[in-house]
């Protein structure tokens with residue numbers, strides 16, 4: 001049964017071949033899209049088509065195939081720019097993933113800009129990818145890292161974050177959407193505060209770009225990072241976007257082919273952006289196939305996807321909340337959130353020691369054909385703050401429907417009974 005009229009679920013499901021398979025004798029219920037999404041047939045075909053038709057290196061050859069591959073690779077860059085509302089494709093830098101995009105920005109902008117006394121502001125709810133690179137940058141430059149705390153209810157303390165932004169701040173680096181709680185953070189407001197003190201806003205959009213219409217101009221962010229694999233595209237391709245005027249004066253990230261203008265034995269000069277940041281043979285096939293993913297998302301419409309997921313998340317919160325002893329971590333009802341739901345099962349809600357270990361819950365769900373993530377979700381500081389080892393996380397996407405939620409709820413009720421015995 002379709003939950004909303006926003007999407008044609010039958011058609012969408014039929015376009016994702018993996019959703020037709022069985023796991024442990026059950027229909028696969030894939031609720032782990034925050035880790036990586038499934039891929040529609042058009043993306044899978046685009047990868048093979050590239051190797052069958054135009055496989056060649058880019059920006060090097062003088063032959064027909066090299067021209068075709070280069071054109072497709074650069075058209076893909078322009079397509080990504082259009083997807084996020086950026087006017088100039090020179091602001092799009094291909095990386096392997098969000099993690100590499102954040103490290104690239106830290107190692108280029110950060111090393112070129114920061115000095116002792118400067119401050120980077122981030123938050124306790126960040127994925128390690130948006131925390132550790134800033135820790136490393138602070139150690140390298142003598143800058144100070146300030147970290148806004150999470151409240152005991154697992155929401156970000158926005159007042160504390162506002163209070164940390166000062167004339168010493170050079171960069172605020174924060175997630176648009178938490179991969180654990182699904183909270184959507186007010187990046188427009190934080191951006192205004194950052195800009196008022198002359199700082200930049202860097203947004204980790206790994207969990208928002210796949211689910212929320214994004215427009216970098218309307219949001220007025222300075223740089224963002226996201227991963228193709230979380231938004232129907234292939235693994236191995238990520239995006240750093242930054243305003244071209246920010247990228248223009250920066251030094252390269254890595255040295256090698258493609259990123260140079262001229263090389264002598266003792267020095268070199270740099271290519272223009274974005275080539276300056278793309279040393280070596282890039283991931284051509286997956287950059288080109290990423291276009292199919294973006295076309296697929298836009299074909300359905302990011303607003304329709306958001307509407308579908310909001311309805312599904314609302315239903316999930318209500319239904320999961322009825323399971324005795326199930327505790328959900330994250331924003332209060334009505335607060336902006338994505339379709340990521342983290343929770344734990346306690347046999348006795350009043351006794352923290354009665355926690356059913358999330359890995360055990362994950363294993364029971366897996367036996368029923370349900371794929372969720374159980375763990376710390378690369379968010380150790382958040383887990384420490386919540387005083388839990390891990391959570392179970394169900395993350396929904398455009399191909400999930402109410403029957404997936406039904407299956408999850410039934411399996412969780414069974415799981416609770418099993419551990420209560």
Ligand code: C6P
Nearest residue numbers: 034035097098099127129179206227378
């Ligand atoms: N989160 C999850 O299961 P990469 O691995 O580089 O594509 O993305 C890193 C990353 C950065 N920021 C956020 C908010 C993320 O959620 C992730 C990836 C996955 O939650 C894998 S750990």
